Amino acid sequence: MKLWRHFHYPKVLALTAAMLLPLAAQDEKFGTLVDQALTAMNAGNWEKSLALNNEVLARYGEGKPLQRFGPQFGAIYYRKGLCEMKLGKWDEAMLSFEICYRDFPNSMGTDAKPNHFHKLALLKWGEAAMGDHQWELALQKFRKFTQERDRAKDHFHQGLYYINCAVCYAKLGDIPMAIEHLEIALKNRSTFKIPDEAIITAFEALTTASIVQGNEQALLDCIRKNRDDLMVAPALMQRYSQVFLKLAGDAMAAEMPRAALAIYPFVPDTASAIEDALAHPGSRTDQDIAEMRNELTSGNSPEIIKLTATAYLHEKTGNLKDAIAAYQQLETHYPHALNREANLYHLIRLLSHNPSAGDIEKLQESFIKSFPSSIYLLEIQATRND
DSSP: OOGGGGOOOOGGGOOOGGGGHHHHHHOHHHHHHHHHHHHHHHTTOHHHHHHHHHHHHHHHSSSOHHHHHOGGGHHHHHHHHHHHHHTTOHHHHHHHHHHHHHHOOSOSOTTSOOOTTTTHHHHHHHHHHHHTTOHHHHHHHHHHHHHHOOTTTOOOOHHHHHHHHHHHHHHTTOHHHHHHHHHHHHHTHHHHTOOHHHHHHHHHHHHHHHHHHTOHHHHHHHHHHHHHHHOOOHHHHGGGHHHHHHHHHHHHHTTOHHHHHHHGGGSOOHHHHHHHHHHSTTSSOHHHHHHHHHHHHSTTOHHHHHHHHHHHHHHHTTOHHHHHHHHHHHHHHOTTOTTHHHHHHHHHHHHTTOGGGSOHHHHHHHHHHHOTTOTTHHHHHHHHHO
């Protein structure tokens, strides 16, 4: 997921050619091009808007546009940069925002029409740098923006700002700063109206960085402190099941079992996700619900993967009680699991050392009946004879 591809530009973008009266009055074609570019942008037609902005710059951007038109001309470069970001043209976008900020400052007196995007260009410059994976550069521009912005006029999405900083710090391996910015976002999640995808993006970056550094404790502390804020409704959480399964799997591979056990609970139960989706029309599409139903009956659903992994991890960490409970849940609720043979074998194996934890004889009979050619058969028969 690349959150910075999906940022919404501020409402102040509704700056039409009519607001650039000195320019539009000089050349009718100029006003037409500016309005057409803005119309295309508002319609999400980024290629067309970019082409029109480039045409404006080709016609009117040569020479000394600041002296000819004033700081307001920087808006053309700002919009051009937004289009380039949407199209994944990160280098070009960074240059456009740089020109908007560098070449069109609001320092020509009160009579000059201002560049409404002068400081905001720094913020977008940083976002474009993120798209190009230039994390340190992005943070530099974010910090400069917060230092210079006009608090009364430069409106921006504060939640996504903190999320982006968290991602950048995580990518740079600065776990404490990544956690600090993520927690600011989480504490103000409702006020900032942060989209779920943004939270998951930052958490994914933080988790990956923690695994790479082997910093299991920092990740555990962050999850324990913020688990409730990291959670969303099951129907929405289900969208990210594969993300959490991968993160937990990466933690297992890195020999971080406690971290994996802390991540797996983020994978929601599919039945609960379906129920939640039906109770909240519009939260998921009909196709999403149909896919979840198919997933529920499959032999390798996310909850089956989660339970199998957690059973293994509990045993690995010496928690045999919870390991047995996970295998019992698999046998009771997911008899169609593709790996039922191995799961049932492990359940019987663990119960043979803890006979009070379950009815082992019925499980042994079920195993022999269901898997008469199993490689585990002799061992199961041996436990039966003990």
